[in-house]
Amino acid sequence: MSPSPPTPAPAELARAARAASRTLQALPSEARVAALHRVADALLARKDEILAANAEDVADARRLLAEGRLAAPLVDRLVLTERKLATLADGIRAIAAQPEPLGEVLRRTELAPGLELTQQTVALGVLLVIFESRPDALPQIAALSLRAGNGLLLKGGKEAERSNTVLHRVFTEALAPDVPAASVGLVHGRAAIADLLALDDVIDLVIPRGSASLVRHIQQHTRIPVLGHADGICHVYVDVHADPERARAIVVESKTDYPSACNAMETLLVHRQAWEAGLGPALCEDLRAAGVTLFAGPRLAAITDLPPAESLSHEYGALACAVELVDDVDGAIAHVNAHGSGHTESIVTADPATAERFLARVDAACVFHDASTRFADGYRFGLGAEVGISTARIHARGPVGVQGLLTTRWVLRGHGDLVAPFSRGERRFTHQPLD
Amino acid sequence: MSPSPPTPAPAELARAARAASRTLQALPSEARVAALHRVADALLARKDEILAANAEDVADARRLLAEGRLAAPLVDRLVLTERKLATLADGIRAIAAQPEPLGEVLRRTELAPGLELTQQTVALGVLLVIFESRPDALPQIAALSLRAGNGLLLKGGKEAERSNTVLHRVFTEALAPDVPAASVGLVHGRAAIADLLALDDVIDLVIPRGSASLVRHIQQHTRIPVLGHADGICHVYVDVHADPERARAIVVESKTDYPSACNAMETLLVHRQAWEAGLGPALCEDLRAAGVTLFAGPRLAAITDLPPAESLSHEYGALACAVELVDDVDGAIAHVNAHGSGHTESIVTADPATAERFLARVDAACVFHDASTRFADGYRFGLGAEVGISTARIHARGPVGVQGLLTTRWVLRGHGDLVAPFSRGERRFTHQPLD
Secondary structure (H helix, E strand, O other), rough: OOOOOOOOOOOHHHHHHHHHHHHHHHHHHHHHHHHHHHHHHHHHHHHHHHHHHHHHHHHHHHHHHOOOOOOOOHHHOOOOOOOHHHHHHHHHHHHHHOOOOOOOOOOOOEEEEEEEEEEEEEOOOOOEEEOOOOOHHHHHHHHHHOOOOOOEEEEOOHHHHHHHHHHHHHHHHHOOOOOOHEEEEEOOHHHHHHHHOOOOOOOOOOEEEEHHHHHHHHHHOOOEEEEOOOOOEEEEEEEOOOOOHHHHHHHHHHOOOOOOOOOOOOEEEEEEHHHHOOOOOOHHHHHHHHOOEEEEEEEHHHOOOOOEEEOOOOOOOOEEEEEEEEEEEEHHHHHHHOOOOOOOOEEEOHHHHHHHHHHHHOOOOEEEEEEHHHHHOOOOOOOOOOEEEOOOOOOEEEEEEHHEEEEEEEEEEEEEEEEEEHHHHOOOOEEEEOO | OOOOOOOHHHHHHHHHHHHHHHHHHOOOHHHHHHHHHHHHHHHHHHHHHHHHHHHHHHHHHHHHHHHOOOHHHHHHHOOOHHHHHHHHHHHHHHHHOOOOOOOOOEEEEEEEEEEEEEEEEEOOEEEEEEEEEOHHHHHHHOOOHHHHHOEEEOOOOHHHHHEEEEEEEEHHHEEEEEEEEHHHHEEEOOHHHHHOOOOOOOOOOEEEEHHHHHHHHHOOOOOOOOOOOOOEEEEEEEEEEEEOOHHHHHHHHHHOOOOOOOOOOEEEEEEHHHOOOOHHHHHHHHHOOOOOOOEOOOOOOOOOOEEOOOOOOOOOOOOOOOOOOEEEHHHHHHHHHOOOOOOOOEEOOHHHHHHHHHHOOHHHHHHHHEOOOOHOOOOOOOOOOOOEHHHHHHHOEEOOOHHHHHEEEEEEEEEEEEOOOHHHHOOOOEEEEOO
């Protein structure tokens, strides 16, 4: 393993990423695609180097685990294997195989004869992605960014420092000769983040992937737009018309499949009649059997012995959740819109009109009918991968893949056209859609 | 004129707009369209009331003008006429006639048999639009917002206070019975803005329309995303292959048609050989003849007597501009990317390859070939109207019409689907595009 070169200052890295993104955008599609295939090859060819660095990170993490200073799931997520690298390489080839995202024509209009306006997709610019722990995120995010022609700055967690450094080196060395290595910059040290968050003239979008406290810290310390979500307060609403078996399966999976995921259920809402008919208590029994601690909202607390929930806007992120009664689907919609975080909301009902009412009126990035909240994910949605899930209303919403890393521009091609003849009424706008 | 009811607190107005936007989104398209036609009718039917209030604003403004405390163009922009109201009503009917923007399906995917994902357009939520002087902006912005199902808070300039109050009353009274009046709130007093800018949990987007200092003030005082532009530093680049007549017409119009507009030219870039061949001096002569004061960039200052420009990143916003030499189209691209504000950039050249190089490599919301920068405008682009022009890279870029006031959501319709069978390999994602 060769020694790391001295790290440039964060602002320098950012400006280099801006310049690199302009070079990238001027390259033909095939050049960006070929570079991604070289990256996929390199991840396999240089696996020994990658796994050796990862083994050092994992050994350190196990020591911290033994000392009780790190949680076991964090260690598991840190581990890279030959199989994980093969999956990563496949994922990068899948991103390379997606249709060319740049230069897509969204709208073409003849403003007047000989004056044609095109709205087309272009790269967003420079992204800063801050991610915790899982080192396989590095090549995934870098591949999505490169496919979309963006410059990228990455800041990983310190537990994965050695793994990230080698993955970054392997990725960027595979970009030569035509794609600039500066397209993907790796930033070291916590202090660098503060410097980067001040560069609102160079960085176009910040994507924090990690704990709610990380995301909130970023949101509060930058004027750069932030894409992501601080909270994932997701609900499953079990209607009076719910199929009981579907309800039981969806509720249990939504809570227990991966309790710390942002798309896990945090509050179960049950139609009062479904509760009285016995489905509510059965759902609670299922959850308890799966190890889930239950807390009651005020209406349910009045009729059961469950301990009261301190808040109905709480993300447990663990094997615990709140349960509350609602009178009908409108009560569920009102509850979700008041307490949810706009992430993922699911209704279980066999009545199509009730389902459509919920889908239309719940205000969230993802709204589901008779499906587990765990489907809210870029890979499962068919986006190839995701750089994160956004609960913001502007720009990209929900799981964000390549499409969320683009912007648009307007290209007008004329023949010496002036506005004066239009102002004087000598020429008229046709505004004719083309294609 | 009936007395105004007591104004509710800004936070109350904002929360009412959020609730109203949810009602609006649940209304059928026809209800929102019919309300816009009622608004158009009311603007004509109640013209005496509107023009009387406007006459009072104009009289006050004329007094300030006589005292030298207000500029003449501001007074002109304040004046409403019967003809302007008719144009406004027509514009609102045109917005009503646009294809329904809500619920448009952007992508439909079969994730697996029986599990269908739809990405569709939805309203953005609640907008805050701060605009100066021109009262006809009020019904235009309100119509665009309503068409897109959004709640809206408007804050106008104090010179137009009476006009805005009556226009707002006429607009909202025409919404009854099915569209809530709270869909469009009018905010009074400068202090209210600070309160509103703090409501990042209720307001989704702020659109400041006005001076660069207003926009910068807003950007620096809120965590709500801001759509707009502080600067409009637009260039026209006259290439060595430019048609001289086209160049002269485009340069003069881009600077002089409306010098204070954001899409007016602030810097003229001339290919060195075009300068030496005499086209550069001719362009300067034309501009001077049109009353434009010229300042030279450092390279031009070395060979002419023009006074040096203090900065090449300056928005004159008046009959003045900078002129600078570049060696070729790549020099022009580098200059624009270094000094432009990403608004509107135009090249004049008869060489298609040079034009395409400029269009592809200049990083701006609008890039033009052989056309006046003054075409950068929502109406001229065929968007019906605009709430503003954005130089941000995220969300909407360039002139923003109804499409820029939308977001998307993901709707998943299943039949009791869980992720577990996919994780276990018993089911496979098909990710089949539908339609």
